[in-house]
Amino acid sequence: MTEQANQQGTSAPQKPQRKIPRVEQAAILLMSLGEADAAEVLKHMGPKEVQRVGVAMAQMKDVSKDDVTFVLNQFVDAVGGQTGLGVGNDDYIRAMLTQALGDDKAASLIDRILIGGNTTGLDTLKxxxxxxxxxxxxxxxxxxxxxxxxxxxxxxAAEILGTLDEKVRLDVMMRVASLESIQPQALQELNDILEKQFSGGAASQTSRIGGVKRAADIMNFMDRSIEGNLMDSIKDMDPDLASTIEDLMFVFDNLKEVDDRGIQALLREVSSEVLVVALKGADDQVQEKIFKNMSKRAAELLQDDLEAKGPVKVSEVESAQKDIITIARRMAEAGEISLGGAGEEMM
Structure with a gap:
């Protein structure tokens, strides 16, 4: 009987009826831990990760027992497969954080967890x-x-730039595009200014920061009017740089270059209300890309909603499109989809 129970306890978790997004899996796991333990886990996450998991928690309703069991079994299997005890292994922590956050975001977090550093002044700003x-x-x-x-x-960064004067905004963006690396001493001095202490470790290598890709990344999140004016100013100063930034930006029209699997995954994360508004300002190719990746019935309903929606303000269309692009970029960063075309290299 005991042997049978052990075998059942180590069996692979059965897949749930629906595909559970990874951020929702994290939310289910944390809610299963209890307040105190969940708080300890959240202490080691960055602001964006905390925000995403928090939103998932707030939106969670009627979670089935099967979903909870599946998530917990996956977690136990992942931990058990990495270390004999399941916890306390540096290699496991590094692999887990790198897979969850990507190389760049995980690097500083790994140092703070494994080396014991504190949050730096720059990190506090996040x-x-x-x-x-x-x-x-x-x-x-x-x-x-x-x-x-x-x-x-x-x-x-895009929101912060929006609070600065237009001339300052242009100057800063040009400098962002030209940045490639920064000496650790410069970062140390900046942290000293911001927080009166530097806790980023005794790094001896230069840190990669900024660059044209970063500039394009920031531009993607700006309000359309600010983005347009800033791009025009950059074109006046350096047409080649402006062209390179534009090539690296991922905009709503680029969705037609995303593969079908990616579009289908993205549509599962976007509400129908936001999608209808966003498509009111989309070209025929983007609309067709969306329709063909839906069931026939769902596509017909969406087309009916588009026709019944009537005129929509340009600002509302732009806001809805940016919401969808933000979801797409976050999914790409998590490795859930691949953004084709202009944004692929940047991601």
Whole structure:
């Protein structure tokens, strides 16, 4: 009887009736842990990851017992397959964080967890409201502003740039595009200014930061009007640079270059209300790409909704399209889809 129970306990988890997104799996796992343990886990996550998991928790309703069992079994199998005890192994922690966050985001987090460093001044800014960060760097030298903007996540950086004056915005973006690396001493001095202490470790290598790809990444998250004016100004100063940035940007029209599997995965994460508004301003190719990756009945319903929707403000269309692009980029960063075309290399 005991042997049978052991065999049952180590059997592979059965797949649930639906595909559970990874962020939802994380939310289910944390909610299963209890408040205290979940809080300890969240301490080791970045602001964006905490926000995404928190939203998933808030939106979670009627989670089935089968879903919970599946998620917990997957976690136990993953831990058991990495270490004899399941916890406390440096290699497992490195592999888990790298797979979850990607190489760049995981690197600094791994150092803080395994080496015991504290949050740096720059990392603290990631937890602040964009306007508050804008106020902090508003009167700093443009090069300092560019370093801060390059260091932060693109969506937050875009909002911060939106709070700065137009001329300052152009100067900072040009500097972001020209940044390639920064000496650790410069980062140390900047952290000293921001937090009166530097806890990023005794790194001896230069840190890659900024660059044309980063500039394009930030531009993707800007309001359309700000993005257009800024791009026009960059074209006036450096047409070749503007062309390169445009080539690296991923916009809504680029969805027609995403493979069918990616579109299908993306549609599972987008609400029908947002999709209808976004498609009101999409060209025929994008609409056709969406329709062909839906069931015949779902496509017919979507077309009916589009016809019944009537005129929509341009600002509403742009907002809906940006919401979908944001979801697509996050899924690409998590390895769930591949963004073809202009955004592929950047991702």
């Amino acid at each position: 937890w602040m409201e964009p306007r508050a960060v804008g106020d902090i760097i508003r009167y700093e030298h443009p090069q300092i502003q560019a370093i801060v903007i390059s260091y932060l996540d693109p969506d937050q």
